[in-house]
Amino acid sequence: xxxxxxxxxxxxxxxxxxxxxxxxxxxxxxxxxAKQLAVRDIRSQxxxxxxxxxxxxxxxxxxxxxxxxxxxxxxxxxxxxGAPYPVFAFTGTLIWSIITxxxxxxxxxxxxxxxxxxxxxxPKEALILSGFYKLLFNSAIKVALLVFFVFAFGVGxxxxxxxxxLVLLVAILFGMTLGxxxxxxxxxxxxxxxIISVGLGFLMYITPVVYAIPKAGFMKTIxxxxxxxxxxxxxxxxxxxxxxxxxxxxxxxLVVSFLxxxxxxxxxxxxxxxxxxxxx
Amino acid sequence: MKDDILIEVEHLSKxxxxxxxxxxxxxxxxxxxxVLGNKNERILRxxxxxxxxxxxFKVKRxxxxxxxxxxxxxxSTLLKMLNGLITPDMGVIKIKGKVGALIELxxxxxxxxxxxxxxxxxxxVLGFTKKEIDSKVEAIIDFAEIRxxxxxxxxxxxxxxxxxxxxxxxxxxxxDVLIIDEVLAVGDLGFILKCFKRIDLILPNTxxxxxxxxxxxxxxxxxQIILMEHGVSVFQGEDVAKAIDMYYNSFLTNESSDxxxxxxxxxxxxxxxxxxxxxxxMYIINWGDTIKVNCVIKNLNLKTTPYISFAIYDKEQRGVAxxxxxxxxxxxxxxxxxxxxxxxxxxLYLSKGVYNxxxxxxxxxxxxxxxxxHKAITFQVESEREIWTSFLIDSELxxxx
Numbered sequence: 001x002x003x004x005x006x007x008x009x010x011x012x013x014x015x016x017x018x019x020x021x022x023x024x025x026x027x028x029x030x031x032x033x034a035k036q037l038a039v040r041d042i043r044s045q046x047x048x049x050x051x052x053x054x055x056x057x058x059x060x061x062x063x064x065x066x067x068x069x070x071x072x073x074x075x076x077x078x079x080x081x082g083a084p085y086p087v088f089a090f091t092g093t094l095i096w097s098i099i100t101x102x103x104x105x106x107x108x109x110x111x112x113x114x115x116x117x118x119x120x121x122x123p124k125e126a127l128i129l130s131g132f133y134k135l136l137f138n139s140a141i142k143v144a145l146l147v148f149f150v151f152a153f154g155v156g157x158x159x160x161x162x163x164x165x166l167v168l169l170v171a172i173l174f175g176m177t178l179g180x181x182x183x184x185x186x187x188x189x190x191x192x193x194x195i196i197s198v199g200l201g202f203l204m205y206i207t208p209v210v211y212a213i214p215k216a217g218f219m220k221t222i223x224x225x226x227x228x229x230x231x232x233x234x235x236x237x238x239x240x241x242x243x244x245x246x247x248x249x250x251x252x253x254l255v256v257s258f259l260x261x262x263x264x265x266x267x268x269x270x271x272x273x274x275x276x277x278x279x280x
Numbered sequence: 281m282k283d284d285i286l287i288e289v290e291h292l293s294k295x296x297x298x299x300x301x302x303x304x305x306x307x308x309x310x311x312x313x314x315v316l317g318n319k320n321e322r323i324l325r326x327x328x329x330x331x332x333x334x335x336x337f338k339v340k341r342x343x344x345x346x347x348x349x350x351x352x353x354x355x356s357t358l359l360k361m362l363n364g365l366i367t368p369d370m371g372v373i374k375i376k377g378k379v380g381a382l383i384e385l386x387x388x389x390x391x392x393x394x395x396x397x398x399x400x401x402x403x404x405v406l407g408f409t410k411k412e413i414d415s416k417v418e419a420i421i422d423f424a425e426i427r428x429x430x431x432x433x434x435x436x437x438x439x440x441x442x443x444x445x446x447x448x449x450x451x452x453x454x455x456d457v458l459i460i461d462e463v464l465a466v467g468d469l470g471f472i473l474k475c476f477k478r479i480d481l482i483l484p485n486t487x488x489x490x491x492x493x494x495x496x497x498x499x500x501x502x503x504q505i506i507l508m509e510h511g512v513s514v515f516q517g518e519d520v521a522k523a524i525d526m527y528y529n530s531f532l533t534n535e536s537s538d539x540x541x542x543x544x545x546x547x548x549x550x551x552x553x554x555x556x557x558x559x560x561x562m563y564i565i566n567w568g569d570t571i572k573v574n575c576v577i578k579n580l581n582l583k584t585t586p587y588i589s590f591a592i593y594d595k596e597q598r599g600v601a602x603x604x605x606x607x608x609x610x611x612x613x614x615x616x617x618x619x620x621x622x623x624x625x626x627x628l629y630l631s632k633g634v635y636n637x638x639x640x641x642x643x644x645x646x647x648x649x650x651x652x653x654h655k656a657i658t659f660q661v662e663s664e665r666e667i668w669t670s671f672l673i674d675s676e677l678x679x680x681x
Contacts, residue, residue, distance in 0.1 A: 003286075003377040003456060008361060010322060010368055036404035037388070044392035119384040121364045122405050184311050188304045270314050277296075277366045278307035 019266045023125060030126035038133035056141045060093035067210040081212045083240045087153040092209040094142045095235045100200050102175025105131035107186040107193055117276050124272045135172060158241035167238050171231045174257040180264035184271035188278060207232055227253055286457050286487035287339040292371035294357050295324060296331040322369035331357045333511040344488040346502030348527050354511040355491045359461050377456025382463045385446025391435030395445055398434050402449045416452050424448035444471055451478050461491045495524045499668035521666030528595045528634050538654040546586060546641055549576040551656040567663035567672060568627050575621045584610040586641035586650055588621060593636045600670040604645060631672040632663040
């Protein structure tokens with residue numbers, strides 16, 4: 001029986017291709033650990049709570065309610081959204097919350113494991129995968145709610161709806177890729193996490209979350225430059241049964257995110273020893 | 281299989297940064313450097329120091345390397361490198377086979393969840409598959425001896441119970457290389473005995489690196505030792521007892537007697553061994569020597585002679601022996617006078633090591649203590665035999681059938 005030999009030295013003189021392969025192998029291989037960690041966190045969270053899953057969607061729901069209220073009372077005048085406004089607003093905020101959660105996920109998952117990172121050598125990719133599983137769980141609740149709204153507000157069933165999970169997966173891929181690049185810096189400086197939170201708060205208003213893209217003007221230009229616009233609009237269109245508006249942009253995001261995801265994963269993998277050294 | 285070198289470490293060094301802000305900034309720069317491969321020679325930057333410097337060793341299957349040294353000597357940093365948690369700045373580590381680390385027990389536990397659920401969490405973190413845990417879960421519960429509480433949230437466990445459960449899970453590992461960092465210090469006696477039983481069981485098939493401050497434990501299981509000080513190895517070799525002596529001696533700098541109780545009726549002026557070699561604040565005697573002990577007390581306000589007794593402590597402050605000299609009487613004495621005592625300690629069969637004598641004066645045997653001073657005398661026993669227990673019995677074969 002030949003034993004696996006590990007060699008540790010200062011240079012990580014592995015080739016990028018081999019790093020990707022190793023990283024991917026660990027990502028797949030850590031399914032059980034990732035699932036276990038996700039189940040652990042979800043269970044413990046709900047076991048110590050009476051309201052339980054309500055917390056998963058209360059924030060986007062409240063945001064939407066505020067805007068429905070503002071719109072209905074005429075406090076703010078919104079242009080026609082092409083759909084019943086409550087459904088429009090709910091889909092917007094729910095999709096937005098899924099995107100922001102996926103951006104936050106890698107950092108939150110890594111910070112949550114700070115204690116064991118500096119003690120035990122386990123496949124770090126498991127943290128990302130477990131974050132992804134938790135995200136899927138939370139998103140599933142939100143999607144169920146969304147489907148409920150679709151029927152409750154009379155949009156009804158249409159075939160586009162079946163594309164929604166796929167579109168959402170692309171949004172999650174985009175968010176987590178971005179999050180993976182941010183994580184190493186966020187692990188070093190707390191500022192990074194705060195900046196992301198505050199920044200996303202602003203970003204929501206230059207993304208058509210609670211209102212449609214204006215027909216013309218400066219805001220239209222900004223919004224169309226914003227990749228999140230594509231994700232939000234495409235997701236909402238398939239929910240509401242409209243044809244996808246930015247199909248080309250969407251496919252671009254898919255391809256670019258897919259490629260960058262692997263680079264992000266390798267970057268994350270390489271950064272962990274440095275982060276452990278500085279944090280623990 | 282035997283005689284495989286499982287761990288090979290060559291010229292290993294690691295630097296650390298004293299300042300948090302600088303450390304984070306270096307981390308930030310290292311992130312970019314790492315992306316580019318960072319083949320540069322590592323040199324000390326501002327506020328950095330070598331936490332581990334130029335350590336080399338080899339450990340074969342069936343061997344145990346002890347790492348000892350003061351807090352902050354670099355032991356844990358070395359372990360982190362061996363465990364692959366941080367990368368070396370210089371040198372190479374080659375490790376063969378499956379690595380198990382007992383650095384933290386119960387990693388991945390969540391307090392809200394039950395012990396049973398946490399067996400799966402901890403097991404998963406340690407790299408077990410679901411199937412493996414399924415098949416071992418009953419053995420783990422039995423090993424931890426907490427079946428009664430296994431479905432209770434772990435946050436209501438006592439710390440000892442948590443450690444038991446954590447060790448029970450970790451004990452299921454069958455590693456080729458095992459790294460142990462001070463985890464055995466917690467837990468009750470039964471638990472420690474159990475841990476050792478388990479370690480003895482796996483040692484023949486494993487290369488172990490053992491970090492501990494407990495020298496009896498080190499001398500019990502290690503066959504080679506590295507004594508570290510400020511990141512460098514100051515002693516390395518198979519002479520375990522010598523390394524332990526050096527470790528103990530490194531604490532000797534601030535040896536001074538220590539009055540722990542006095543009612544101000546007497547004070548100890550001096551205590552010494554008669555006609556014994558005295559070096560570095562220590563008397564050096566041989567195993568089995570008979571020693572004459574002289575004590576001088578100053579009587580402040582006693583009417584009668586106090587009863588004198590002694591206790592001997594080893595370097596770990598464990599009491600190993602007591603002496604209640606016979607023939608003491610309680611004659612009248614004058615105040616503000618010195619009283620000279622001489623005692624004889626017959627055949628001190630203490631094993632090799634450094635010991636302290638505590639001097640006590642009381643009204644009578646174990647009654648109404650007046651005065652007690654620790655480290656009244658420090659002495660070292662020299663012996664050819666290295667053992668980890670406190671006594672070396674004077675024994676010989678007298679017949680054989």
